[in-house]
Amino acid sequence: xxxSIARPTAAIRARPVLGAASVVAxxxxxxxxxxWSPPDAAMGNVVRILYVHVANAWLAYLAFxxxxxxxxxxxWTKRPxxxxxxxxxxxxxxxxxGLTLVLGSIWAKPTxxxxxxxxxxxxxxxxxxxxxxxYLLLRNLSNDLERRATRAAVLGIVLVVDVPIVHLxxxxxxxxxxxxxxxxxxxxxxxxxxxxASLVAMTIAFTxxxxxxxxxxxxxxxxxxxxxxxxxx
Amino acid sequence: MxxxxxxxxxxxxxxxxxxxxxxxxxxxTQTLQSSAVYYLTPTEAATRAIRVGQTxxxxxxxxxxxxxxxxxxRSLTFTLSDGVTKLPVVGSGAPPGLLREGxxxxxxxxxxxxxxxxxxxxxxxxxxxxxxxxxxxxxAHQTPAP
Numbered sequence: 230x231x232x233s234i235a236r237p238t239a240a241i242r243a244r245p246v247l248g249a250a251s252v253v254a255x256x257x258x259x260x261x262x263x264x265w266s267p268p269d270a271a272m273g274n275v276v277r278i279l280y281v282h283v284a285n286a287w288l289a290y291l292a293f294x295x296x297x298x299x300x301x302x303x304x305w306t307k308r309p310x311x312x313x314x315x316x317x318x319x320x321x322x323x324x325x326x327g328l329t330l331v332l333g334s335i336w337a338k339p340t341x342x343x344x345x346x347x348x349x350x351x352x353x354x355x356x357x358x359x360x361x362x363x364y365l366l367l368r369n370l371s372n373d374l375e376r377r378a379t380r381a382a383v384l385g386i387v388l389v390v391d392v393p394i395v396h397l398x399x400x401x402x403x404x405x406x407x408x409x410x411x412x413x414x415x416x417x418x419x420x421x422x423x424x425x426a427s428l429v430a431m432t433i434a435f436t437x438x439x440x441x442x443x444x445x446x447x448x449x450x451x452x453x454x455x456x457x458x459x460x461x462x
Numbered sequence: 463m464x465x466x467x468x469x470x471x472x473x474x475x476x477x478x479x480x481x482x483x484x485x486x487x488x489x490x491t492q493t494l495q496s497s498a499v500y501y502l503t504p505t506e507a508a509t510r511a512i513r514v515g516q517t518x519x520x521x522x523x524x525x526x527x528x529x530x531x532x533x534x535x536r537s538l539t540f541t542l543s544d545g546v547t548k549l550p551v552v553g554s555g556a557p558p559g560l561l562r563e564g565x566x567x568x569x570x571x572x573x574x575x576x577x578x579x580x581x582x583x584x585x586x587x588x589x590x591x592x593x594x595x596x597x598x599x600x601x602a603h604q605t606p607a608p
Contacts, residue, residue: 267594267595268594268595269592269593269594269595270592270593270594270595271560271562271565271588272559272560272588272592275559276592279592300479301476304472304473304475304476304479305472305473305476307472339558339559340558340559340560340586340588341558341560341585341586341587341588342557342558342559342560342561342583342584342585342586343558343583343585346568346585347500348500349494349498349500379472379475382475382479383475383478383479384479386476386479386480386483387479387482387483387486388483389483390483390484390486390487390490393487394487394490394491394494397491398494401491401494401495401498402494402495402498402499402500403499403500403501403503403521404500405500405568405585405587407587407588407589407590408589408590409590410590410591410592413590419590419591419592420591420592420593421592421593421594423594424592424594
């Protein structure tokens with residue numbers, strides 16, 4: 230049942246490479262976002278928050294979809310490795326959802342004119358943050374590895390439902406958030422090509438950061454699992 | 463319990479969790495699409511006959527030629543429109559940086575007895591279009607009326 234605990238896997242060997250790639254990709258994306266791309270005609274330089282805000286939100290989506298997939302894989306196979314992936318991804322997702330809310334607030338003040346408004350996407354994102362904090366809390370209700378992982382996996386499958394709701398909320402209701410800029414039905418992004426390139430670069434950089442954080446956090450969780458199993462034996 | 467039935471139980475858990483997710487998603491999307499409202503358009507506000515003094519949130523387009531801000535008295539006036547109904551808005555304080563004629567805005571406040579809307583909060587709405595500045599030509603940042 231317990232497979233390859235504390236054995237250095239390919240992912241762990243790749244960690245230094247991912248770390249170096251994160252730094253390089255972030256520097257390139259920051260240069261594109263802060264220097265190379267033009268200011269916005271209406272917002273001026275404030276538009277540059279877009280690159281980090283949207284990349285943050287993307288990472289939150291990605292992290293919670295990984296929680297969902299790892300949860301199904303755990304229930305299917307009962308391998309603790311999938312539970313480690315789920316908890317690692319959930320923690321990273323909570324971090325980046327929180328950063329999305331904070332950066333969104335900082336962006337809202339100079340553009341909308343308010344720090345916060347209970348508009349549809351803000352509400353659904355705040356709900357997503359609260360739900361995954363709840364997921365992490367639920368994990369601490371039991372010290373029994375298997376029971377904890379099973380409960381968390383069921384919740385990890387159910388909670389993913391908010392990800393499409395956050396994304397689509399702006400098309401269902403009138404909102405302060407604008408309609409999609411990049412992922413549009415007509416597939417023609419409504420932003421300057423240099424802005425789009427900067428956004429894509431930042432999203433790639435954040436995804437590499439995610440992969441790096443995952444290798445580190447999954448490794449920690451696998452060691453924890455090994456300790457608990459050793460103590461039980 | 464045999465290993466086989468435990469595996470079967472876990473598969474049932476997956477299906478049950480997916481079913482719950484689908485049901486929650488369906489209820490949430492139906493409710494959000496049909497009854498959740500962030501702001502009313504001026505026409506919706508007129509048909510709902512909102513009482514004088516009752517707090518409301520109204521969204522629309524700032525009618526070109528109506529936006530006036532007097533820094534001395536800090537008085538801010540403009541007209542919101544959804545293409546059908548026009549609503550005169552009276553606010554106070556400097557407008558948000560992105561409040562432009564022809565662009566979207568959301569106001570929170572109350573209807574006054576004289577038919578104007580007394581805004582306690584004026585929020586500018588930005589559309590999904592981002593463009594580089596093009597010299598003297600003003601950008602086409604026009605939010606269509608809802």
